[in-house]
Amino acid sequence: MKSVLIDSDVLIEISRARNADITSKWELLSRNPSPIICSPVSVAELWQGALPHEHSMLELLFDVLVCIPLDKAVARLAGDYLRQFAKSHRLQLGDALIAATASIHGLQLWTRNRKHYPMKDIEFF
Numbered sequence: 001m002k003s004v005l006i007d008s009d010v011l012i013e014i015s016r017a018r019n020a021d022i023t024s025k026w027e028l029l030s031r032n033p034s035p036i037i038c039s040p041v042s043v044a045e046l047w048q049g050a051l052p053h054e055h056s057m058l059e060l061l062f063d064v065l066v067c068i069p070l071d072k073a074v075a076r077l078a079g080d081y082l083r084q085f086a087k088s089h090r091l092q093l094g095d096a097l098i099a100a101t102a103s104i105h106g107l108q109l110w111t112r113n114r115k116h117y118p119m120k121d122i123e124f125f
Contacts, residue, residue: 001032001034002034002106002107002108002123003034003035003036003037003105003107003108004029004034004036004037004107004108004109004110004125005037005038005039005068005098005101005105005107005108005109005110006036006037006038006042006065006110007042007098007109007110007111007112007113008041008042008045008046008094008098009111009112009113010022010110010111010112011038011042011046011061012046012049013112014026014061015046015054015057015058015061025110025125030064035065035066036064036065036066037066037068037101037107038062038065038066038067038068039067039068039070039097039098039101040067040069040070041070041094041097041098042098043062043067046058068101070097070101073100073104074097074100074101074104075097075100076100077100077103077104078093078096078097078099078100079096081096081099081100081119085118085119089115089116089118091116091118092116095116095117099117099119099122102122102123103119103121103122107123108123108124108125109122109123109124109125110124110125111124
């Protein structure tokens with residue numbers, strides 16, 4: 001199984017542990033020897049909305065993930081995606097960066113919002 005990049009919406013659901021389908025997929029991924037990946041974009045998005053009592057849980061969650069840094073190749077592809085899809089699909093910078101990370105690093109993307117990712121080169125988990 002390829003490594004999986006987890007989108008912010010799925011990380012929120014994992015942190016809440018209320019969705020049985022997402023929890024079972026998370027457990028499946030946890031047994032896989034491939035690392036589970038996140039983007040710095042998702043770290044920022046979750047921390048932005050976190051309440052003080054959620055901070056320790058988020059620390060634990062992010063401790064088990066590998067956070068791939070953003071680099072020039074990811075940024076350039078994200079810019080290409082924005083040029084192609086910002087008007088037609090209302091693509092936002094965060095989603096463009098996450099999609100570019102998945103594409104550049106050959107990762108499957110686990111998201112609940114596939115409509116945010118119209119790119120043909122994205123493989124979903």
